[in-house]
Amino acid sequence: MINDLWYKNAIVYCLSVETFMDANGDGIGDFQGLQRRLDYLAGLGVNAIWLMPFQTSPGRDDGYDVSDYYNVDPRYGTLGDFVEFTHGAKQRGIRVLIDLVVNHTSNEHPWFQDARSDPNSRYRDWYVWSDKKPANADEGMVFPGVQKTTWTRDEKAKQYYFHRFYDFQPDLNTANPHVQAEILKIMGFWLQLGVSGFRMDAVPFVIAEKGPEVTKPKEQFDMLRTFREFLQWRLGDSIILAEANVVPKDNVKYFGADGDRMQMMFNFHVNQALFYALASSDARPLAKAVEETLEHPQTAQWGLFLRNHDELDLGRLSEKQRQKVFQEFGPDKSMQLYDRGIRRRLAPMLQGDRRRLELAYSLMFSLPGTPVLRYGDEIAMGDDLSLPERNCARTPMQWSTEPHGGFTKNDKPVLPVISGGAFGFQHTNVADQRRDPNSMLNWMERLIRMRKEAPEIGWGDCKILNPGNNGVLALRYDWRDNSVLVVHNLNATPVEFDLSVGLGDKGETLIDLADGGNSEADETGKHRLLFEAYAYRWYRVGGLDYLLKRKEV
Numbered sequence: 001m002i003n004d005l006w007y008k009n010a011i012v013y014c015l016s017v018e019t020f021m022d023a024n025g026d027g028i029g030d031f032q033g034l035q036r037r038l039d040y041l042a043g044l045g046v047n048a049i050w051l052m053p054f055q056t057s058p059g060r061d062d063g064y065d066v067s068d069y070y071n072v073d074p075r076y077g078t079l080g081d082f083v084e085f086t087h088g089a090k091q092r093g094i095r096v097l098i099d100l101v102v103n104h105t106s107n108e109h110p111w112f113q114d115a116r117s118d119p120n121s122r123y124r125d126w127y128v129w130s131d132k133k134p135a136n137a138d139e140g141m142v143f144p145g146v147q148k149t150t151w152t153r154d155e156k157a158k159q160y161y162f163h164r165f166y167d168f169q170p171d172l173n174t175a176n177p178h179v180q181a182e183i184l185k186i187m188g189f190w191l192q193l194g195v196s197g198f199r200m201d202a203v204p205f206v207i208a209e210k211g212p213e214v215t216k217p218k219e220q221f222d223m224l225r226t227f228r229e230f231l232q233w234r235l236g237d238s239i240i241l242a243e244a245n246v247v248p249k250d251n252v253k254y255f256g257a258d259g260d261r262m263q264m265m266f267n268f269h270v271n272q273a274l275f276y277a278l279a280s281s282d283a284r285p286l287a288k289a290v291e292e293t294l295e296h297p298q299t300a301q302w303g304l305f306l307r308n309h310d311e312l313d314l315g316r317l318s319e320k321q322r323q324k325v326f327q328e329f330g331p332d333k334s335m336q337l338y339d340r341g342i343r344r345r346l347a348p349m350l351q352g353d354r355r356r357l358e359l360a361y362s363l364m365f366s367l368p369g370t371p372v373l374r375y376g377d378e379i380a381m382g383d384d385l386s387l388p389e390r391n392c393a394r395t396p397m398q399w400s401t402e403p404h405g406g407f408t409k410n411d412k413p414v415l416p417v418i419s420g421g422a423f424g425f426q427h428t429n430v431a432d433q434r435r436d437p438n439s440m441l442n443w444m445e446r447l448i449r450m451r452k453e454a455p456e457i458g459w460g461d462c463k464i465l466n467p468g469n470n471g472v473l474a475l476r477y478d479w480r481d482n483s484v485l486v487v488h489n490l491n492a493t494p495v496e497f498d499l500s501v502g503l504g505d506k507g508e509t510l511i512d513l514a515d516g517g518n519s520e521a522d523e524t525g526k527h528r529l530l531f532e533a534y535a536y537r538w539y540r541v542g543g544l545d546y547l548l549k550r551k552e553v
């Protein structure tokens with residue numbers, strides 16, 4: 001049954017073990033700490049956790065530089081702790097996805113150490129080498145401004161090695177069948193330990209041709225099918241959520257025309273348009289981006305997000321649009337990164353304005369796809385711009401008003417907990433918000449419940465309506481005789497508009513999913529609605545009792 005595809009309607013929560021909860025008091029988050037917080041996550045209503053890298057690593061890129069794929073970094077615990085965690089998650093109906101970082105290894109990985117030591121090493125060809133510095137070595141850096149080149153000379157190997165990212169992250173030669181076999185082995189290992197799949201890092205680079213002669217790398221899409229088949233043979237309902245910031249015309253190549261490649265991909269296209277829409281109060285480019293990404297195989301799904309652990313990448317907007325987003329959300333140079341993005345968290349970008357925060361999350365939860373929430377978003381956590389690069393948005397979770405926000409009993413947390421001011425742990429923390437029915441946390445819990453009660457969003461056909469105001473985005477989802485309408489006013493002013501465009505000929509009743517109120521068309525057939533500034537509403541179409549109306553199938 002197609003309904004069995006759990007990822008079509010999940011609520012994903014992304015977190016880093018290192019900064020979530022420290023149980024043993026050494027200042028570093030760990031699996032035992034995370035284990036103790038599982039009931040919190042279950043209470044919030046999330047049903048999948050995406051763990052950022054936790055494998056053994058020198059930690060020079062927050063774990064995205066792995067030196068042992070088959071272990072937990074000892075700072076976070078043991079494999080035993082990991083299995084306790086996946087078991088605990090399973091007991092609560094929560095699935096676990098983990099980061100799979102196989103475009104590159106750490107330069108401290110034994111494979112690279114062996115490869116560089118001896119031209120005849122069996123690992124030499126696991127990496128990408130060149131005798132001379134290739135002509136395009138100063139192109140294609142992922143971290144411009146910080147990273148100077150993509151080819152670096154290794155004195156021991158007496159050759160240059162290729163690294164799409166930092167120089168301590170040598171690229172794996174993914175075209176090598178032995179490397180491909182190893183990638184499958186890594187996936188198989190973690191599947192046995194209880195995960196339901198992987199957030200695959202940097203997919204376009206994983207499958208790109210690599211080598212000194214390559215100027216325009218072609219993608220080897222077959223590789224995606226190999227990964228997919230392996231997963232499904234080993235564990236039928238496991239998935240890959242691909243990190244692939246690609247243009248809409250390439251989407252189908254990643255999903256596979258027959259849905260035989262990646263099950264999920266992050267929707268970077270919609271993400272950027274969404275931030276532009278929030279900055280400009282113009283919903284039209286967002287509507288267009290949604291439209292452009294609607295088409296995909298039925299079994300595929302988008303991952304929708306606002307902010308993640310990286311910078312908000314605005315590289316695909318027009319120059320004018322990008323400047324507008326910078327101006328509204330990151331005007332200071334210290335807030336920007338890599339010439340293309342903003343490194344802040346969402347709450348400070350929106351100046352903690354609750355109306356705009358709710359609008360943004362309501363959008364993320366109701367656009368076509370599966371929402372991916374970042375830890376701390378549920379309490380509107382802030383950032384610390386004094387930390388370098390992307391670390392500003394990776395500070396520890398703020399649990400309470402205890403020292404260091406209750407994250408650790410140690411005086412030296414792995415990253416400083418945000419203290420003082422509106423976003424400091426003294427004001428922004430889980431403990432206080434739990435007790436306050438109007439808090440962001442309790443609002444988020446209600447939003448998650450509402451999203452679960454509207455499976456049409458994950459499954460249904462989405463239609464973009466035009467209620468005649470450029471700042472209003474209205475979407476209708478139809479699925480098996482059930483319909484949901486979601487309407488967002490991006491304007492900073494109240495608006496009145498006619499929604500009869502989204503309704504059937506006879507006019508239908510709209511039931512507000514949040515407060516149960518209903519509205520109908522007037523005698524002339526117009527369905528007038530008045531929305532406050534930044535207001536959002538989710539409606540079920542028809543019947544008096546929406547729960548009764550929702551037919552179970």
Ligand code: BGC
Nearest residue numbers: 061064101165201202243310
């Ligand atoms: C991750 C980054 C990481 C990079 C290198 C990405 O795309 O999201 O955080 O630095 O891959 O692994």
Ligand code: CA
Nearest residue numbers: 022024028030
């Ligand atoms: Ca610890």
